[in-house]
Amino acid sequence: MGFISPSPQPVPPAEFLTLPLRERIRILSTNWADDGFGTPKALSLVYVIKMLGLYFAVGLAITAWTTQYVHFTDPGSWFDNIVVYQKLAIWLMVLEVLGLAGAFGPLCGHFAPMLGNVRYWIRPDTIRMAPWGRHVPGTGGDTRTVFDVVLFLAVLASLVYPLVISAEPVQFLPAGTGPQELVPPTAFIPILITMPLMGLRDKVIFLAGRSEQYLPIMLFSAVFGGIVMSSGADAADFVNLVVVFKIIICVVWIGAGVSKFGEHFINVVPPMVSNSPGQFRAVKRLFYRNTPDDIRPGKVAWFMAHIAGTTVELAIPLILLLTTNNTIALLGAILILAFHIYITSTFPLAVPLEWNVYFGYIAIVLWVGFDTSVYNIWNFSQPWLLIPVFALLCFGPVLGNLRPDLVSFLPSMRQYAGNWASAVWAMKPGVEERLNELPLVENQIDQLQRMMLTPYERDDADMTLQKTLAWRSMHSQGRGLFSVLHEHLDDIESRTVREGEFVCNTILGWNFGDGHMHDERLIAAVQKRLGLAPGDLVVAYCESQATPWSNPPQQYRVIDAALGVVERGSWNVSDCVKEQPWLPNGPVPLAVSWTADGFRRRETLTGGRHHTGEGSMA
Incomplete structure (x- = not known):
């Protein structure tokens, strides 16, 4: 990295943005390890x-x-x-x-x-x-x-x-x-x-x-x-x-x-x-x-x-x-x-x-x-x-x-423990730009393009922001969250995928890693103001693992801005930590415990491992 300039990107940004999501995460997570x-x-x-x-x-x-x-x-x-x-x-x-x-x-x-x-x-x-x-x-x-x-x-x-x-x-x-x-x-x-x-x-x-x-x-x-x-x-x-x-x-x-x-x-x-x-x-x-x-x-x-x-x-x-x-x-x-x-x-x-x-x-x-x-x-x-x-x-x-669902990870004293409520947002084209309609919000792509010392080009800004996805994928819950998105979204390659904590910062002004701030309540507040269509904004959200020393399954839910919570389930943390951040073997196994009426996710066979569920969302 330079003194006033960021490090060179590992691949040209324009080329990077044409790659599949898993390949993008592979490039950026391995680059994060060094840089x-x-x-x-x-x-x-x-x-x-x-x-x-x-x-x-x-x-x-x-x-x-x-x-x-x-x-x-x-x-x-x-x-x-x-x-x-x-x-x-x-x-x-x-x-x-x-x-x-x-x-x-x-x-x-x-x-x-x-x-x-x-x-x-x-x-x-x-x-x-x-x-x-x-x-x-x-x-x-x-x-x-x-x-x-x-x-x-x-x-x-x-x-x-x-x-x-x-x-x-x-x-x-x-x-x-x-x-x-x-x-x-x-x-x-x-x-x-x-x-x-x-x-x-x-x-x-x-x-x-x-x-x-x-x-x-x-x-x-x-x-x-x-x-x-x-x-x-x-x-x-x-x-x-x-x-x-x-x-x-x-x-x-x-x-x-x-x-x-x-x-x-x-x-x-x-x-x-x-x-x-x-x-x-x-x-x-x-x-x-x-x-x-x-x-x-x-x-x-x-x-x-x-x-x-x-x-x-x-x-x-x-x-x-x-x-x-x-x-x-x-x-x-x-x-x-x-x-x-x-x-x-x-x-x-x-x-x-x-x-x-x-x-x-x-x-x-x-x-x-x-x-x-x-x-x-x-x-x-x-x-x-x-x-x-x-x-x-x-x-x-x-x-x-x-009961991590009742208490923020901050009063729980889980600072930098890695056991956090987290979320990843997947938006159809144009939805990220619409976030600017919210009071005082300017999406981070726009912010990066007008930084004072080193303004970014549009593709470079996008690639830089996707580094936070790679960072999330290097943590245990990231592999589970990306597994949820891959299982639910047939059109994930055409969507804008963003780390929830960073998006939350633009909407609320502050986030210190607390996923409770960008769960379905914040999604509902965004939906009330933007009136998105079903499928426009899909969020994979997970709760902190309760009593992690006993290693129970970690709970997740899928939130559609227009429909609310459409699925609940869990994954085993041990399955997540075995995988590389970019999930080369496909999504980790997910156990679905509840789906909303009328929502079904089809049964799939991904990466040689069997995943059962009830529905698909495009």
Whole structure:
């Protein structure tokens, strides 16, 4: 890849677009193994500046401006003041809601302009997604109103308030602890009210703010911080607060580690490493069995996924949570920091870079900046309070793994686990262009053609966008989704096929890999506005695999924009991970469990393997 130019395409774009879908995916998935998305190196520099400058440096400057003991020019003060934990969490939530943190830019489908989020959410008539619109009065519908815009602005104001308000000194501290400050506990009350209300009207904004990560910090800052700042407080109350902060971050790590059980995560690591701009091609190829002929994960990928990944995310946080030894705490925090630095270096799609900076940095603050022999779970003065703390923090991950259809993969703590609800859209000619009729939507082909530094030609833009299909096919669920499309669509070669997450970004302004945002509810909202004919837009959708460690079948459904859900079924994940991304042996076996009245898919024999079903859609 060049500094301001993307990597050369592996074949001429005009020639590429004439090839069958499976051949296109073969070309682009094998190319991804060596080159990733192929974005210019200058773009990586933009992300680095945004991550270290806009987030970390500006966040510390704001913290220094609003506190007495944190000084921007004194790095030592950055690591031993708990108020930094609070202020950086607030600042990051502000950036997430605005669209300046994760999900920013081309690596998340925002090409021109690179900003989504706020542009959509301050404009009435754009599409919103109410999570329980049929059940919670006053939240129904899918159109953003002036009330929604005002509520969104209230969310922003509620975040800015605790960010800019001056911290207050803590009166009672354990011996040996330097002066400490806290954001006034009552300053968190507005965001604890406005963000849940916003979430009832539009779950997209709630999740975009990474509420599952930062609202617990703010809730416990209000509750336990309120105890610390009360007139009857003692030094033990401040220990409790720091320990609760440690528990929050450990639950996130451990939840992410548990989510990586099963057959999905090993398929995440190779394409993620392949997208790293600083990685040599020879190193990238070590993660595959035999590039380009066999790009299933190799032994190095297994080690990185199960040892350097899952084991680290489970073992180190457990050790950090239970240790009372400062040396062990130091080593564990350094390992966690290295873990987050490595993830950041790969520039994964959806680019949760600031999140990784925050968690790596805060590990040093919590376990190095504060004496672990004092600030540990065994010194929690009221152990019974740990029950509601753990219950609240573990509710989302537990329910999300048992019933993934009910919980977004974000509160389920399945970040980059590979076990995601996902979708692939297949549109008849002209439908993609009609998406531009939706409020504020500009399809990504058009965006790529007007990029500022390196505008793309039409065919080149199409080929670039199809790289996301190859990326999806390299994950377990991608092979199942493409199997569904091949089984249902006799005219698939004449259709425009797009990765659902990227399309969702253009319609809602944000998506971080959550397929729940582009399931039949979003399809229905699109259909209400465009009035498509049956067969115009067909979506293969799959739900996250429940309890992946027991390896049950993964559920899918087929959605026709004009007809709704027309088929439900499942596939075995083990069948998917055995195949190459381009399915050279044909679709994986699908087990149909339900079809809509009047819909039938014929029985076919594909690639030497028998597939049974009830219908065909052209």
